[in-house]
Amino acid sequence: MGLGYSISMTDPTILSANISEIRAGLDMTSSTASFVASLATLALAAAVLGAGALGDLYGKKRLFVIGSVGAVVFNVVAATAPNSATLMVARAGAGVGFALLLGLSLAIVNDVFPPERRAAAISLYLGASFAFSAPQPAIGSLLAEHFGWRTGFLVAPVVAVITLLITLRYVPETPRAPRKPDLVGVGLVAVALLAIVYGISRLAEGLKPSALVPIIIGLIAAAGFVIRELRTPTPALDLHIFRSKSVSVAVSAGVTKNFLTGGCTILFAYYIVAIRGESPALLGLLLVPATILQAFAAIGSGRLADRIGNKSVLVIGLALLLAGLLVLTVLEKDSPMVVLFTAIVLICLGGAVVQTPQSTIMMSSAPPGLSGAVAALKSATGQAGYSLGPTLFALIGTAIFVQDGARKLAVSNITEEQAREALRVAHGGTESGSGGTNVLDPDRARAVVAAATDSMVDAIHTLSFIMAAVPIAAIILALVLLRPDKRSAPA
Structure with missing residues (x-):
């Protein structure tokens, strides 16, 4: 679980550290490069709560495995991307995979260990996450520096394969909740998180419509999510x-x-x-x-x-x-x-x-x-x-x-x-010449x-x-x- 969590923590850092080389390699504009750098994080923010809710319904181990496979597949696609459009699709897909890893790893630890051992297990899980996260950005930067920016995308797949093998061998399946999925609630919270996080990221440019409109949309979606969850008998998240x-x-x-x-x-x-x-x-x-x-x-x-x-x-x-x-x-x-x-x-x-x-x-x-x-x-x-x-x-x-x-x-x-x-x-x-x-x-x-x-x-x-x-x-x-x-x- 700590390995999976570490992927979601470090992969966006590796990309950000090498974004200048990626921009030059795919001939991207600065605005496109900035969007690519934040795309996986935005997708993660949009999908993480839905990942947890769906894990409760369909099995946390199953969706964690899907997240590990997604981290492998989409990062390999990113490493071989011939153009910026392909890279965008790959980063969005990777972000959803990271959401499954991030949103479900702690829940699996919580379900697998009995209450009397849970606090110790959570602390070990977090300690392992930090320990596994420490070398990955440095490894990714070294690979990108010596073998090209594409190799920086290969750190996550290697770690994800190890995570996948350990999960399949040692992690038991967790109980599933026998209720209908609240797809409307999951959709509303995805829109809310995506819009709010994106709007916040644009606030650095000032109080402009490009920042304020997404935040307003996100707040409206969040209000709709709260109303929905309080009224539905099978909420994605019990707000009580x-x-x-x-x-x-x-x-x-x-x-x-x-x-x-x-x-x-x-x-x-x-x-x-x-x-x-x-x-x-x-x-x-x-x-x-x-x-x-x-x-x-x-x-x-x-x-x-x-x-x-x-x-x-x-x-x-x-x-x-x-x-x-x-x-x-x-x-x-x-x-x-x-x-x-x-x-x-x-x-x-x-x-x-x-x-x-x-x-x-x-x-x-x-x-x-x-x-x-x-x-x-x-x-x-x-x-x-x-x-x-x-x-x-x-x-x-x-x-x-x-x-x-x-x-x-x-x-x-x-x-x-x-x-x-x-x-x-x-x-x-140099001097501007205005003199x-x-x-x-x-x-x-x-x-x-x-x-x-x-x-x-x-x-x-x-x-x-x-x-x-x-x-x-x-x-x-x-x-x-x-x-x-x-x-x-x-x-």
């Missing part, structure tokens, strides 16, 4: 589980974790490339040991939960996320790289620690016959949070940077055009570049302080709404 305070807190903690992980990844990359002038590959190198530590943290958090309870472990994980943000508030342009690495480790560890109690709480609250839908709900809400994080971090961070830059320009007698020209030249461009009043002397140009860098660092500090409110709110919710676990005294 949200009456449980524990489930609501677990969902909010998961969204917090994914929101901060996605947003902070953008901050890490921005700091390394734009402020330090280092290669983007440095972030990948820093993430490898952090991801390995996540594996140990996920396993350790399961054991810790057995001792002190899910509530305490959940709060510890959220506190680690908060600590990571606070480290970013003291990060300077010339700080030792260990400071950035500390922030990366804290964010990664916090996310791993949160996942184990979150998963345990949600799966223990799943109604009979709906474990697949509840597991998929965890994935769907997490996907939405992960998509929202980079967008909001970028929007708010850019606004802070622009406001600070405008304030500094106002007292420097340097026009916006002059500052823009100086920054463009400093980042590898005259838009060209600063070297000393003032250097001052503009230095001030811009300072503003970037200040923006990271301010943004990190603002975003610290998110884990603080989640911690308060957990402390107020979650009850301590009832545990028997040790023998």
Whole structure:
């Protein structure tokens, strides 16, 4: 199960890392390349809740096997794609396969293990997922660099074949729910998730119709889904589980974790490339040991939960996320790289620690016959949070940077055009040829570049302080709404 989960985590990363070579190889426009890079993620978001619901009806193992086969077939098609259209079809199909792997792996673990062993099994499953995920992006990038971009698509099929063989040999079939499929509900939630996640991804371009219209459509579909599920006798997802305070807190903690992980990844990359002038590959190198530590943290958090309870472990994980943000508030342009690495480790560890109690709480609250839908709900809400994080971090961070830059320009007698020209030249461009009043002397140009860098660092500090409110709110919710676990005294 951990192998299958790792495929859905790492394959989109491998594609994104090599998108420049893919774009050149298939002669794609930048907009087409951007769409291809996000297509599997969009398809996953649209299909993940439906995957869980259908797994409850037709067998989780059966659909997990189909997802593994899909990961093999569609990635091989992507590796041999002669044009961008074929690649788009392959990535959409792969996204559906990833949804089956992501949405059903946790549900299978939940169904196979008895309640007294479930928390330990979930922590081992998450630990294995992180451990298997650590090397795959590096392997994919190395293959693409030395043997061409097409070989990057072959990592997932190899892992999927191993996953398929192990599943067929060792994983038992899970119980099926004897009820009619709620195809209308599955369709509505697919439209809602697809439209909302796509609209959120377009918010980086501003509050334009290309972002707002999909979000509105998604919200309408989501409202229709809620109405449908409350009225139908055989819902794809029993929304009454949200009456449980524990489930609501677990969902909010998961969204917090994914929101901060996605947003902070953008901050890490921005700091390394734009402020330090280092290669983007440095972030990948820093993430490898952090991801390995996540594996140990996920396993350790399961054991810790057995001792002190899910509530305490959940709060510890959220506190680690908060600590990571606070480290970013003291990060300077010339700080030792260990400071950035500390922030990366804290964010990664916090996310791993949160996942184990979150998963345990949600799966223990799943109604009979709906474990697949509840597991998929965890994935769907997490996907939405992960998509929202980079967008909001970028929007708010850019606004802070622009406001600070405008304030500094106002007292420097340097026009916006002059500052823009100086920054463009400093980042590898040539003088625009407009000449005259838009060209600063070297000393003032250097001052503009230095001030811009300072503003970037200040923006990271301010943004990190603002975003610290998110884990603080989640911690308060957990402390107020979650009850301590009832545990028997040790023998």
